[in-house]
Amino acid sequence: MKKHLSKTYKWLDDRLDLTSLSHFIEKKTVPIHRSSIWYYFGGVSLFFFIIQVCTGILLLFYYKGSADLAFESIQFIMSKVEFGWLIRSIHAWAANLFILSVFIHMFSVYFEKSYRRPRELTWISGVLLFFLTLFFGFSGYLLPWNKLAFFATKVGTDIAGNVPIIGEALKGFLRGGDDVTGATLSRFFGFHVALFPGIFTTILVIHLIMVQRQGMSEPIESDKETTVKNKTMPFFPNFMLRDMLLWLVVLNVLAILAVFFPAELGEKADAFASAPAGIKPEWYFLFMFQTLKYIPAKLFVFDGEILGILLFGLAGLLWLLVPFWDTKSSKGIRNRKMNYLGLAAVAFIIILTILGWVS
Amino acid sequence: MKRILSMITAVFIFCIISVNGAPAAEDKCYLCHSTMDDKESKLFKDDIHFQKGISCSGCHGGDNTAEDNDAAMNKQKGFIGVPKGNKISEVCAKCHGNEKIMRGYGSKLPVNQYDNLVNSVHGKLAVEGSVRIVQCITCHTAHGIKSVKNPLSPVYPLNIPQTCSKCHSDAGYMKTYNPSLAVDQYTMYKSSVHGKLNSSGDPKPAQCASCHGSHDIKPVKDIRSKVYPVNIPGTCSNCHSDKEYMAQYKIPTDQFAKYSRSVHGIALLEKNDPGAPACNNCHGNHGATPPGVESISKVCGTCHALNAELFSSSPHKKAFDEKNYPECETCHGNHEIVTATNKLLGVDKDAVCISCHTDPNSSGYKSAKLMRQLIDSLDNTKNAAMVLINIAEQKGMDVTEAKFKLRDINQIKLEARTQVHSFDPSKFKDVVSKGLLIGSDASADAKGAIHEYSFRRVGLGVSVFLICLLAFGLFLYIRRIEKK
Numbered sequence: 074m075k076k077h078l079s080k081t082y083k084w085l086d087d088r089l090d091l092t093s094l095s096h097f098i099e100k101k102t103v104p105i106h107r108s109s110i111w112y113y114f115g116g117v118s119l120f121f122f123i124i125q126v127c128t129g130i131l132l133l134f135y136y137k138g139s140a141d142l143a144f145e146s147i148q149f150i151m152s153k154v155e156f157g158w159l160i161r162s163i164h165a166w167a168a169n170l171f172i173l174s175v176f177i178h179m180f181s182v183y184f185e186k187s188y189r190r191p192r193e194l195t196w197i198s199g200v201l202l203f204f205l206t207l208f209f210g211f212s213g214y215l216l217p218w219n220k221l222a223f224f225a226t227k228v229g230t231d232i233a234g235n236v237p238i239i240g241e242a243l244k245g246f247l248r249g250g251d252d253v254t255g256a257t258l259s260r261f262f263g264f265h266v267a268l269f270p271g272i273f274t275t276i277l278v279i280h281l282i283m284v285q286r287q288g289m290s291e292p293i294e295s296d297k298e299t300t301v302k303n304k305t306m307p308f309f310p311n312f313m314l315r316d317m318l319l320w321l322v323v324l325n326v327l328a329i330l331a332v333f334f335p336a337e338l339g340e341k342a343d344a345f346a347s348a349p350a351g352i353k354p355e356w357y358f359l360f361m362f363q364t365l366k367y368i369p370a371k372l373f374v375f376d377g378e379i380l381g382i383l384l385f386g387l388a389g390l391l392w393l394l395v396p397f398w399d400t401k402s403s404k405g406i407r408n409r410k411m412n413y414l415g416l417a418a419v420a421f422i423i424i425l426t427i428l429g430w431v432s
Numbered sequence: 433m434k435r436i437l438s439m440i441t442a443v444f445i446f447c448i449i450s451v452n453g454a455p456a457a458e459d460k461c462y463l464c465h466s467t468m469d470d471k472e473s474k475l476f477k478d479d480i481h482f483q484k485g486i487s488c489s490g491c492h493g494g495d496n497t498a499e500d501n502d503a504a505m506n507k508q509k510g511f512i513g514v515p516k517g518n519k520i521s522e523v524c525a526k527c528h529g530n531e532k533i534m535r536g537y538g539s540k541l542p543v544n545q546y547d548n549l550v551n552s553v554h555g556k557l558a559v560e561g562s563v564r565i566v567q568c569i570t571c572h573t574a575h576g577i578k579s580v581k582n583p584l585s586p587v588y589p590l591n592i593p594q595t596c597s598k599c600h601s602d603a604g605y606m607k608t609y610n611p612s613l614a615v616d617q618y619t620m621y622k623s624s625v626h627g628k629l630n631s632s633g634d635p636k637p638a639q640c641a642s643c644h645g646s647h648d649i650k651p652v653k654d655i656r657s658k659v660y661p662v663n664i665p666g667t668c669s670n671c672h673s674d675k676e677y678m679a680q681y682k683i684p685t686d687q688f689a690k691y692s693r694s695v696h697g698i699a700l701l702e703k704n705d706p707g708a709p710a711c712n713n714c715h716g717n718h719g720a721t722p723p724g725v726e727s728i729s730k731v732c733g734t735c736h737a738l739n740a741e742l743f744s745s746s747p748h749k750k751a752f753d754e755k756n757y758p759e760c761e762t763c764h765g766n767h768e769i770v771t772a773t774n775k776l777l778g779v780d781k782d783a784v785c786i787s788c789h790t791d792p793n794s795s796g797y798k799s800a801k802l803m804r805q806l807i808d809s810l811d812n813t814k815n816a817a818m819v820l821i822n823i824a825e826q827k828g829m830d831v832t833e834a835k836f837k838l839r840d841i842n843q844i845k846l847e848a849r850t851q852v853h854s855f856d857p858s859k860f861k862d863v864v865s866k867g868l869l870i871g872s873d874a875s876a877d878a879k880g881a882i883h884e885y886s887f888r889r890v891g892l893g894v895s896v897f898l899i900c901l902l903a904f905g906l907f908l909y910i911r912r913i914e915k916k
Contacts, residue, residue: 152830314910321903325896332892335828
């Protein structure tokens with residue numbers, strides 16, 4: 074048996090140069106310090122993405138992306154398909170936890186200033202992945218074609234329609250017409266299962282390659298030559314096994330949530346029905362939605378909503394370009410202002426989300 | 433104070449008469465026109481307005497004290513000639529819409545007739561598009577207007593049907609407004625109990641205005657109409673629940689009270705279902721008459737068609753005909769038809785079958801008993817399924833399909849209740865058996881859902897245990913390799 078395995082390995086090594094890869098893995102280490110815990114959220118996010126891909130493929134076997142059949146096909150998955158209820162519930166819960174985990178991963182990178190030179194491009198690719206995660210959530214939410222999703226998409230695409238200059242065209246592109254219809258569902262289905270996964274996987278591969286090439290970022294203090302270098306642990310098998318241990322814990326949590334709080338389906342979307350009272354977007358859009366509600370309809374000469382969208386757009390752009398305007402951190406100098414700014418952003422998101430939730 | 437008020441009233445009436453001209457004897461308009469022997473002045477002599485001292489100028493304007501034609505019919509003195517179109521009703525409304533003027537003449541007539549007319553179906557624009565369909569004179573005539581209480585008036589109760597029929601029986605005229613509206617109301621009315629009494633000279637029975645109203649007539653489909661389905665029982669009961677009014681006709685006056693308690697009355701009056709039968713659906717509307725014994729199943733059969741058909745081909749048909757029993761009414765009653773429950777069937781003391789089938793050895797008795805047992809078993813199966821479905825639902829399981837099956841059982845029950853009217857236990861059993869099968873299917877679904885619930889929890893427990901075990905093993909392994 075062992076003989077056969079080593080023969081196969083040799084055969085592959087001759088063709089793929091596996092030895093150099095195994096040398097790379099053997100040599101790869103992960104720094105150990107007081108903030109090492111945050112390293113695991115990248116892996117957890119990756120785990121959720123893998124779960125989403127697997128459960129998404131299983132759902133695709135039965136899901137039908139048309140206004141006439143979408144709702145019924147989900148009903149079928151939930152009631153008739155063996156373990157269909159579990160797959161859908163895991164997909165729905167993992168989607169939410171995926172976004173939460175990406176949020177935590179992104180902010181931990183921010184607070185650790187891991188975006189500083191030479192990891193600017195890793196940060197940009199990560200922020201792009203974060204935006205794509207939100208788009209995944211927005212497009213996937215409509216797919217069950219229920220009342221809540223229908224009207225939430227209507228509100229969401231209406232907001233997109235207020236973007237200056239390109240708003241109307243963007244709204245028309247997203248909806249595939251003037252209103253949210255079966256054409257919108259087909260589009261969102263296409264975005265969710267083909268376009269976004271394609272782009273996401275490409276950027277993810279680039280992101281992971283960059284992480285491997287540059288290694289794990291260490292706290293800013295270790296940049297200074299005077300400080301003693303932190304301890305490290307081998308990536309394989311130590312860090313990888315720890316990662317897997319956390320994945321198992323996460324899998325357990327996911328199973329418990331899916332069994333005790335299965336994803337609901339609600340009522341089928343009806344364009345002629347009145348919108349449910351107090352309609353709200355998913356929790357990860359709630360802080361933006363609530364902010365837009367607080368901005369007055371007219372602010373000086375500006376339209377309040379347009380101004381809000383522009384401010385969020387600007388904030389997103391600044392967030393993407395953090396490594397380029399936080400020049401202090403790149404020079405290895407502690408920049409407390411960035412910490413305060415990050416804390417303000419986290420506080421803003423949490424407070425506005427809570428206000429949106431309770432209102 | 434009272435004296436002052438009387439004086440004011442007297443002065444007011446004097447002023448009106450002065451405005452309209454002198455009393456009839458000195459009315460120059462009338463004096464002159466009567467010498468011309470024209471039709472209008474001849475008719476006007478018997479007009480209630482003439483009798484009240486109102487001059488021609490009251491409607492036509494002008495000066496009724498002037499001897500000279502030009503002075504009398506001077507436009508500067510308000511002479512308007514013959515009013516045309518809507519002007520006619522507006523001229524009437526000048527006085528009939530003014531309470532002070534009307535009370536001044538001692539009239540107790542309401543003063544909202546004009547407003548009512550304008551807002552009624554007759555107040556809509558005529559086909560020419562410039563005037564309303566009906567003016568006051570269309571029904572009341574002009575120059576020879578009589579009091580409503582005067583038997584010569586076209587709107588005296590005995591004359592109303594004929595007055596209305598002048599237009600409503602004219603197919604050519606009516607189709608220009610409403611081609612789907614029947615034009616046989618007058619003929620139907622003459623065949624009704626109301627119409628016959630009316631023709632015999634009794635002004636009390638209902639005529640057109642009793643049900644449709646007079647000035648305020650609304651289209652039948654208008655919810656404000658007195659003959660809108662939901663309002664019909666109330667309209668009929670105005671007379672039929674009035675003991676004093678109905679005394680001479682010697683018929684009961686509790687129909688409305690009974691109907692209100694009936695399944696039909698509850699549907700119409702409480703649930704506001706305009707499709708539920710009102711008085712006219714069984715008795716007819718313009719041709720209203722109590723259905724005879726032989727007609728009852730036909731009348732009920734207009735809605736309950738299957739029941740009537742099954743009954744007609746059942747052995748009961750012959751027996752009922754022989755004994756001259758009214759078909760549906762014998763078991764279900766008439767005005768107070770209550771929802772048919774299982775209790776109606778069988779041989780218990782509340783059942784109707786037992787009132788004829790008293791012999792326990794008779795086939796009728798046995799059939800009634802068997803059919804009751806079958807329909808009770810259908811109920812029991814449904815209730816058992818419902819309990820299981822509720823348990824499954826409370827556990828958060830999806831039981832939509834089982835619930836749909838419950839609906840099917842209800843449908844089967846309805847079908848079984850219809851099938852009762854065949855009084856054939858084997859046919860009845862066939863229908864009930866379908867329901868029993870669906871019921872056990874629904875129970876099986878619900879049990880499956882309850883089992884699935886337990887399976888999910890057990891499955892979760894096993895999975896969590898295995899994952900924890902794996903995680904613990906991994907943890908120990910990590911500790912071991914990190915100790916090295």
